[in-house]
Amino acid sequence: MNVVFERTPALSDRPTHYCPGCTHGIIHRLVAEALDELGVREKAVGVAPVGCAVLAYNYFNCDVQQAAHGRAPAVATGIKRVNADNVVFTYQGDGDLASIGCAEIVHAAARGEKITTIFVNNAIYGMTGGQMAPTTLEGQKTTTSPYGRKIESTGHPIQVSEMLATLPGAVFVERVSVHDVPNIRKAKKAIKKAFEDQLNGQGFGIVELLSTCPTNWGMAPQEALEWLTGNMIPYYPLGNFRSPEEVE
């Protein structure tokens, strides 16, 4: 019998703890495939966040450091500055990266730190029970914005890719989505490109992936994917904001 499909080696043979319909599993697989296709699993070092992906060290079959909440880019900086040959990536959610870790991500990008950030934006805090995130959309109901997010008192959602793209050190910035197969393929391409830029010593790279949280959005998985396309993409437009060619 011919093997037509199998687990990519950079992904551990272990069931994940993610909720049904959650897109973290897809994104884990894309990251792992990119590492394997580039042949860098054995020199990869991941940095796990605090949040839903805190247990990522159980799922990536490479060296991993688990970081304090929001500090993954600082931890990744320490790793990369010790072993420049390592392929270092952070895997962070929107609470971790865009709220408590805002300073760390901005300054890692500003320094042009030669690391890759996988930024999973699902517009909510998942692990702690569906609280409002900096990326929560206007009017979106969460457990800490039960009447819907109000701009007047909580401000506008942060568009991380647009913000980081203003920094010359951020050589690769792209926002993608994983709500259907064509977009998953584009997401994979972006992740691989970001790692390639790191391997070429270009600078800081980030791929923002729009993701769903059926559990805390209170939706069925299919409904959540539709909500993503109908609500998130209009505010978080997909596309490349910076790439090394443009930077030169």
Added chain:
Amino acid sequence: MAKQLMKGNEAIAEAAIKAGCRHFFGYPITPQNELPQYMSRRMPQVDGVFLQAESEVSAINMVYGAAGAGARVMTSSSSPGISLKQEGISYLAGSQLPCVIVNIIRGGPGLGGIQPAQSDYFQATRGGGHGDYRVIVYGPASVQEMVDLTMEAFDVADRYRNPVMILGDGVLGQMMEPVEFHYKPAEGLPAKDWATTGAAGRDPNVINSLSLVAEHLEEHNWRLQDKYKEATEKEQRWELYNCDDAELVLVAYGTTSRIVKSAVNQLREQGIKAGLLRPISLFPFPEKAFAQLPSSVKNFLAVEMSAGQMVDDVRLTVNGATPVHFYGRTAGVIPGPAEIIKKAKEVAGGEK
């Protein structure tokens, strides 16, 4: 090698480099700025990394990443900055990562002042951040001792896989004394086979402090406690001065111990049998030194640049067997020998 005249802050930096530290992550704060400034000059000369982080929080997490990658790594700061680093120090201790942290203490609380103090003793010796953990803490009293203890700190950190802290203050950091550097790497240090260097030909290494099953986390905590017990057994450091026939033993560390030494000399000239017990390791506290004291000791007098912190460890060690008294100045005020002598005479004479 001939002795050279160096500032305390710079001497610590050079000692770290001599001990093989090639990674330094810091953030400006007075009165320790000479240390990162020196590192920014020296690190490029030895192919090392100096990085000025965006905050103390980031600096300590860069230390975490670098330590996890297997490097000898240091950060330095002063009191308010060390408070910011506490989250990271707790993670370092929980993940069992070695590093050296320097706190050149200034007066507090809050923004406090920039004058020398010893008011971070509790924070340093009780762990400082959340959770059941300790860092190994040294309190040097001269620039040479800053050099020697910094070098030793890297070995001790590697041996115990635990953060080690050097406590100084603005006096020690700023003053110049002749120093020499003799670093001989410790023998028998464990290999860093746990470091995240890339999982080539081996299973992945994970640096982590998360453990969601309470019983597993408790087991991990008992392992940490075992390390602290071993350190308590093996790493106590102290100096006894004029204690052989002492009736009054003054207990002081760091800058204060130098002033107390002068006071002890003057008290002896005046016929009072005073001695000095100088803790050099603050965690572990040198309980063994107290066991060596003669039975002639009638009183202890702890002297600190704080409102009374180390005195608690003296009381815990003496455990009620002998009266323990306290004299301190705090918030950046340095006690002079005269006021210490006055207090010592009150204690020795039994006066109120």
